[in-house]
Amino acid sequence: MSEPNSPDSLRAGAESNEQFLSPDGSISTSEDSREQDLPDGEVIEVDVDLASVNPDLADAGTVAEIVAADREIRAEVGAPLLEMKSVTMQFGGLTALDDVSFTINRGEILGLIGPNGAGKTTAFNAMTGVYRPSSGSVEFDGRALGSIKRNEITRRGIARTFQNIRLFSDMTALENVVVGTDARHRTSVPGAILRLPRHRREEKDAIDRGMALLEFVGIGSRATHQARNLPYGDQRRLEIARALATEPKLLCLDEPAAGFNPAEKEQLQDLIRKIRDDGFTVLLIEHDMRLVMGVTDRIVVLEFGRKIAEGLPQEIAQNPAVIAAYLGVPDDATA
């Protein structure tokens, strides 16, 4: 029998739960393509020794520094990071996106909203490499996403969370985040087996960074709890921490407030602002209008696959086309 959290047990656990670990650190279920499975010959080992956790992490400044380590986003705030250029997406006879163009600028929180079936998820999937547009293009960080693999998109700096939480439920919170960190620091099989110094150093860095991320999202005290035992809101925070572990330039949140009570939504707003203030760019798809209006810098509105409005939250709240599309939502938005 393999050791707990050894590469073998990780694979076995993933298979028995019908979950697959992708090289980008995300977890896919059996519904998704096996393309996301861990490639042969690569090891993601999670072996967390809490004695080696950096004691300085109690200090918020240190946490922010570690979380933000290699980014230079502040210097470029406002420049385009992701550009949707005349993207059309057809499924058979159905046009889910019709000539949609918009930009996500560095350092902003962009809200993508619209009634059910408007094309938000399709746009999100086009941006994260799940779908390739029927026509048009998506440029990220100055390069077209078109011809690269889905996993490569994460390596280039786009991370996402899912409407349905996807965690390794038997692993601790810290291990779940370390898996995401490891997605960027994979050691070769011989390196991991022999526990070479470089491997051990990477592992310690991953643990420090994992702890910093848990502190950052507000669940540092739950580091050793199994993901399955975390309260629902903490599981959502853990998903965000794991997405941040891949050191993204763009963090895409797909309905992160689903199932939250009002107090949890307030806390989520604070966390999303904190993520932006730490230098990340955030794309938010969310049905809760109060949250969207309260936290975003700009909003793009889709209806029937078309962009019908784009602007500041207060402009969007008063836009007649948006009000007509939503029928009844303006009350919520201004409540």
Ligand SMILES: Nc1ncnc2c1ncn2[C@@H]1O[C@H](COP(=O)(O)OP(=O)(O)OP(=O)(O)O)[C@@H](O)[C@H]1O
């Ligand atoms: N893989 C697919 N195959 C066929 N049709 C699809 C596919 N994905 C989305 N669609 C269709 O495209 C349209 C836009 O769907 P999409 O899920 O992008 O909307 P949405 O704005 O995210 O809606 P919701 O808020 O309900 O999640 C819908 O009519 C949907 O049925």
